[in-house]
Amino acid sequence: MIRDITIGQYYPADSVIHRLDPRVKLMGTIVFLVSLFLFDGFSGYLVATLFLGGAIWLSKVPLKFMLKGLKAIFMLLAISVIFNLFLTDGTVVFRIWKIQITREGIRMAVFMAIRLVYLILGSSLMTLTTTPNDLTDGMEKALSPLRKIRVPVHEISMMMSIALRFIPILLEETDKIMKAQQARGADFESGNLIQRAKSMIPILVPLFISAFRRANDLAMAMEARCYRGGEGRTKMKPLRYKRRDFIAYGVYAGYLLAVVGVSFVFQRIF
Amino acid sequence: MAIRVENVNYIYGEGTAYKIHALKNINLTIQDGEFIGLIGHTGSGKSTLTQHLNGLVRASSGKIYYNDQDIYEEKFSMKELRSKVGLVFQYPEHQLFEVDVFSDVCFGPKNLGLAKEEVEKRAEEALKSVGLDSSLYKASPFELSGGQKRRVAIAGVLAMQPEVLILDEPTAGLDPKGRDEILDEIGKLHQERKITILLVSHSMEDVARYVKRIIVMNQGNVQFDQTPKEVFRHYRELEKIGLAAPQVTYIMNELRQNGFLVDTDSTTVKEAKDSILRALQGRRES
Numbered sequence: 001m002i003r004d005i006t007i008g009q010y011y012p013a014d015s016v017i018h019r020l021d022p023r024v025k026l027m028g029t030i031v032f033l034v035s036l037f038l039f040d041g042f043s044g045y046l047v048a049t050l051f052l053g054g055a056i057w058l059s060k061v062p063l064k065f066m067l068k069g070l071k072a073i074f075m076l077l078a079i080s081v082i083f084n085l086f087l088t089d090g091t092v093v094f095r096i097w098k099i100q101i102t103r104e105g106i107r108m109a110v111f112m113a114i115r116l117v118y119l120i121l122g123s124s125l126m127t128l129t130t131t132p133n134d135l136t137d138g139m140e141k142a143l144s145p146l147r148k149i150r151v152p153v154h155e156i157s158m159m160m161s162i163a164l165r166f167i168p169i170l171l172e173e174t175d176k177i178m179k180a181q182q183a184r185g186a187d188f189e190s191g192n193l194i195q196r197a198k199s200m201i202p203i204l205v206p207l208f209i210s211a212f213r214r215a216n217d218l219a220m221a222m223e224a225r226c227y228r229g230g231e232g233r234t235k236m237k238p239l240r241y242k243r244r245d246f247i248a249y250g251v252y253a254g255y256l257l258a259v260v261g262v263s264f265v266f267q268r269i270f
Numbered sequence: 271m272a273i274r275v276e277n278v279n280y281i282y283g284e285g286t287a288y289k290i291h292a293l294k295n296i297n298l299t300i301q302d303g304e305f306i307g308l309i310g311h312t313g314s315g316k317s318t319l320t321q322h323l324n325g326l327v328r329a330s331s332g333k334i335y336y337n338d339q340d341i342y343e344e345k346f347s348m349k350e351l352r353s354k355v356g357l358v359f360q361y362p363e364h365q366l367f368e369v370d371v372f373s374d375v376c377f378g379p380k381n382l383g384l385a386k387e388e389v390e391k392r393a394e395e396a397l398k399s400v401g402l403d404s405s406l407y408k409a410s411p412f413e414l415s416g417g418q419k420r421r422v423a424i425a426g427v428l429a430m431q432p433e434v435l436i437l438d439e440p441t442a443g444l445d446p447k448g449r450d451e452i453l454d455e456i457g458k459l460h461q462e463r464k465i466t467i468l469l470v471s472h473s474m475e476d477v478a479r480y481v482k483r484i485i486v487m488n489q490g491n492v493q494f495d496q497t498p499k500e501v502f503r504h505y506r507e508l509e510k511i512g513l514a515a516p517q518v519t520y521i522m523n524e525l526r527q528n529g530f531l532v533d534t535d536s537t538t539v540k541e542a543k544d545s546i547l548r549a550l551q552g553r554r555e556s
Contacts, residue, residue: 180365183357185381205367
């Protein structure tokens with residue numbers, strides 16, 4: 001269940017996408033996500049599909065692995081499709097009693113579904129090809145101008161990287177505690193809602209305690225190594241743009257122009 | 271009455287980038303009343319194997335029989351298996367959650383659906399057999415010392431009155447005194463109640479004093495499955511897989527190489543002492 005979420009999971013491989021500067025990937029993801037809302041026609045989707053498909057192909061991450069992330073949003077997807085399908089006014093193509101499907105509804109539902117799927121695929125492509133550490137490094141560097149207006153950029157990115165680092169640890173811990181309680185005859189699957197909620201107590205209490213213990217240990221370890229925030233802190237591997245990063249920026253610009261241009265031209269002609 | 275493991279394979283994370291073949295074609299039989307030491311380096315698959323024995327982890331292939339019943343059969347009750355094969359995890363004190371010691375120990379038997387009196391009777395027995403003072407029964411488990419917490423957690427499994435007790439590194443992180451006490455109590459449980467015990471450890475010294483049979487695991491394989499004396503004869507091979515025989519074995523082998531006719535199969539300090547004295551006596555007489 002929890003394991004189906006691919007966001008935040010790194011897939012190790014040796015590809016151009018993996019080697020890109022995290023700032024470039026961050027920017028690229030934002031460009032892609034925003035671009036999805038810039039057009040409203042098949043031609044735009046065609047360009048977006050080509051771009052996303054190309055990026056996935058270059059990343060060498062198996063498509064099967066990417067699609068796993070979609071399981072988590074399946075409900076959301078289904079609900080939004082149903083609402084758009086049945087509740088949009090327009091030319092009726094199909095009707096039973098009070099339920100009607102309109103042409104505009106189908107169009108909206110299909111586009112909405114594609115948009116949602118692409119949003120997830122686009123962002124999981126970034127997290128699958130970038131280690132959480134690189135990602136927060138990139139974020140810190142990209143946001144560093146905000147320090148001038150007293151935004152604690154370093155602290156925010158440190159908190160993020162710790163939070164991300166703790167996800168697999170806590171998952172593992174949950175798994176261990178669940179097994180330990182199952183070994184004592186605990187049952188998490190049967191019973192009604194209240195019984196099931198109650199059966200979570202033997203997992204949650206030890207999990208909270210262990211999370212606090214780990215946080216305490218971590219704080220102590222950081223203190224022992226003289227951690228005192230971002231002031232004057234240097235990096236072992238500072239981020240520097242390479243040639244491929246500039247090429248990637250070029251590709252993004254090209255993509256944006258293509259998406260906007262194609263849907264503009266398309267609308268003019270038809 | 272026995273656990274039989276047949277051709278069990280287990281693969282972690284199948285279909286992902288992090289595939290690990292954790293158990294490779296394991297074959298084992300654990301007879302009733304045995305006291306077995308399961309030894310292996312970190313990541314050798316020993317913890318994974320123990321979780322197969324009470325059905326927490328399902329083998330990728332192969333079969334496990336409990337009293338000649340296939341545990342993967344549809345109608346086999348895993349819940350019953352888990353009450354018969356008690357598993358004490360590594361750092362079991364991390365699973366404590368109740369407001370006081372006594373109710374935490376009650377959790378296991380309560381899950382078996384027993385009557386309240388029976389639950390309390392079992393909990394009290396279990397706490398007694400791990401040697402916890404009755405003044406602590408109403409204390410919060412989080413106020414206890416490390417060794418006391420460990421006892422409570424072990425009692426939590428014992429209260430289900432299992433026929434087989436598996437303990438995964440029960441002495442990890444305890445001081446020497448706490449370690450000896452826990453091991454002695456486990457030894458007592460075996461002698462008095464005839465429970466089958468599988469003791470997982472990476473310390474040969476701990477295990478050598480108690481067990482009659484040692485299973486050595488290495489990279490998902492069973493490397494040795496013999497009596498302690500036989501296993502320790504392979505002390506050079508044990509070193510190669512990141513383990514070591516007891517100190518005594520080394521001393522005795524060294525003495526032997528230097529011309530003392532001592533018994534290199536001695537595993538405990540007492541046996542070694544007797545053997546050395548005998549060898550010295552033999553020297554004086556000749």
